[in-house]
Amino acid sequence: MPDQELNMTSLLPKRRVVIAWDMHYSCNFRCPYCWYTTTGWTELAWKNNYKTPEQWADVWRRMHEKYGRCQLRITAGEPFTYPRFSEIIFRLTQWHDTQITSNCSETEAVAEFAEKIDPKAAEIDCTFHPLQGDFDVFLKNVLKLREHKFTANVCYLAYPPQMPQMGEFKKRFMDAGVYMNMAIFWGRYKDKDYPFAYTDEEKRWIKEVIGYETGPETVNLDPLAIKGKVCGAGQRYAVVQADGKVYRCGQLCHEELSIGSLFDEDFKLFEKGQACTVDYCKSKEFQAAWEDEEKEALLKRNEYPAAQAKA
Numbered sequence: 579m580p581d582q583e584l585n586m587t588s589l590l591p592k593r594r595v596v597i598a599w600d601m602h603y604s605c606n607f608r609c610p611y612c613w614y615t616t617t618g619w620t621e622l623a624w625k626n627n628y629k630t631p632e633q634w635a636d637v638w639r640r641m642h643e644k645y646g647r648c649q650l651r652i653t654a655g656e657p658f659t660y661p662r663f664s665e666i667i668f669r670l671t672q673w674h675d676t677q678i679t680s681n682c683s684e685t686e687a688v689a690e691f692a693e694k695i696d697p698k699a700a701e702i703d704c705t706f707h708p709l710q711g712d713f714d715v716f717l718k719n720v721l722k723l724r725e726h727k728f729t730a731n732v733c734y735l736a737y738p739p740q741m742p743q744m745g746e747f748k749k750r751f752m753d754a755g756v757y758m759n760m761a762i763f764w765g766r767y768k769d770k771d772y773p774f775a776y777t778d779e780e781k782r783w784i785k786e787v788i789g790y791e792t793g794p795e796t797v798n799l800d801p802l803a804i805k806g807k808v809c810g811a812g813q814r815y816a817v818v819q820a821d822g823k824v825y826r827c828g829q830l831c832h833e834e835l836s837i838g839s840l841f842d843e844d845f846k847l848f849e850k851g852q853a854c855t856v857d858y859c860k861s862k863e864f865q866a867a868w869e870d871e872e873k874e875a876l877l878k879r880n881e882y883p884a885a886q887a888k889a
Contacts, residue, residue, distance in 0.1 A: 589729045590675045590701055593649040595847070596866035597641070598817045598828065600654030602626045607656065607681055607710040611737045611765055614654065625821040631662055635669040637822075637840060642673035644846065649675045649866075654820065658684040664691045671699035679703045682719040683711055692726040701729040706758075708740055708747065717754055724756075732756050736784050737763045738772070744787050760788050762798040764860045773798055794877050801858045802880060812837055813848040815867035827863045829856045 603622035608615050614622060629637075641648060650670065657663060657678050664687070667676055682688060682704045704720050706713070723730035732751055734744055744760070751758040762784075763772045776784070781799055788795045812826035822840040825831045838845040851867075864873055864882075872882045 588677065588701060588731075590649060590677060590699075593647060593675065594814055595645045595648040596651065596815050597648055598651040598653060598815075598863075600817070600819045601652050601657050602628070602660050602820050603655045604659055605655040605681075606659060606683060607707055609707050609710055611735060611763060611767075613765070616765075619655075622820075625819055627821055628661060631665040631669045634666050635672070638670050639673050640843060641840070647674055649677060651677045651679070653679040656681055656684070658687040658691070663687060664694045667691070667695055667700060671696060674699075676700045677703065679705060681705055681707055681711055682716050682723075685715065685719055688719045688722060692723055692728065695728075697726060697728040702731075703733055704730050705733045705735070705761075706747065707735075708743060713747070713750070717751070717756070720756060721754070731759055733759045733761050735761045735763055736776075738767050741780065741783070744784075748787055760784060760795045762796075764798070773801060792878065792880060797862065797876060797880060798858075798860070800880060802876065802882070803857055804854050804859050804864075804882070805857050807854045807882070808851045809854045809864075810851045810867040810869070811854070811863055813851050813867075815863055816847060826852070827856075827867065828861045 603614060603619060603626055605612075605614070605619065608619075610616075638650070652667075658680055660666070667678070670676060676699065678700065680688075680702055682702070702723055704716070704723075706716055720730050720732060734740070734747060736744065748758045765772055767775075776799065784799065785791055785796060790796070809827075811830075815827065816837070817825045817828050817831060818840050819825070819831060823833075823836045824838050824840055824845065825836055837848070864876060868876070868882070876882050
């Protein structure tokens with residue numbers, strides 16, 4: 579059986595600049611906890627900007643010229659449904675590493691990807707959605723990626739209706755030699771705000787499934803206030819939406835807060851970190867935006883050095 583600790587860890591080289599790219603707002607799933615589902619996929623679709631592999635290569639080559647080899651975290655809708663997806667990734671990996679979040683339901687597209695792409699420059703975060711996806715299809719595609727030497731980690735969301743099955747699914751993945759990583763739910767369910775609404779019993783249950791008390795998977799189980807903290811979001815981390823507009827982080831994706839456009843040849847990231855304006859770091863952007871010593875402190879003890887917080 580593969581080493582469990584290895585299976586939950588990215589093997590991509592560390593890059594100074596990390597960019598989360600909402601490639602397009604289109605998905606073959608309609609998960610009830612997804613922000614895009616609650617917002618409305620059709621309301622977001624007007625931002626979609628479908629370009630050829632050659633056009634995207636030109637755009638991302640400019641970023642390479644400015645910032646060297648970055649890590650692109652490709653997410654939002656289902657990336658494998660983007661036209662000519664494997665061709666785009668093949669070209670992008672000349673300039674950047676890619677980490678792709680997928681529901682792993684597109685069997686033919688996954689197989690094509692596995693054959694074409696160098697696993698040294700691409701990883702897949704395989705998110706299992708039991709309310710939408712088929713376990714056997716999902717596992718088959720995860721194992722296909724692993725057969726081709728890809729790092730293909732499995733993630734399971736601790737969404738209340740999915741919690742009764744999380745122990746069972748963890749065992750089923752474990753029996754197949756796959757570590758199942760847990761993610762903490764941020765959002766509303768039955769008029770309650772999570773993760774604040776998790777009961778002590780539910781927290782204990784989640785930790786039992788994870789297998790440890792405090793660590794990377796338990797961050798945000800007890801949310802840590804970070805408003806006013808100086809953060810590298812916008813400097814060494816950014817979010818690019820499907821229309822090319824760039825934002826400091828996922829929680830600041832409001833039109834008036836855009837810091838520029840990826841399609842602008844003169845676009846640049848900030849030179850210095852700036853104070854955070856939100857209450858909590860919901861999407862773990864700290865993993866790329868914070869300094870190493872702060873990130874490690876939070877991952878290990880769910881805290882960060884108080885001296886780094888500024889009003």
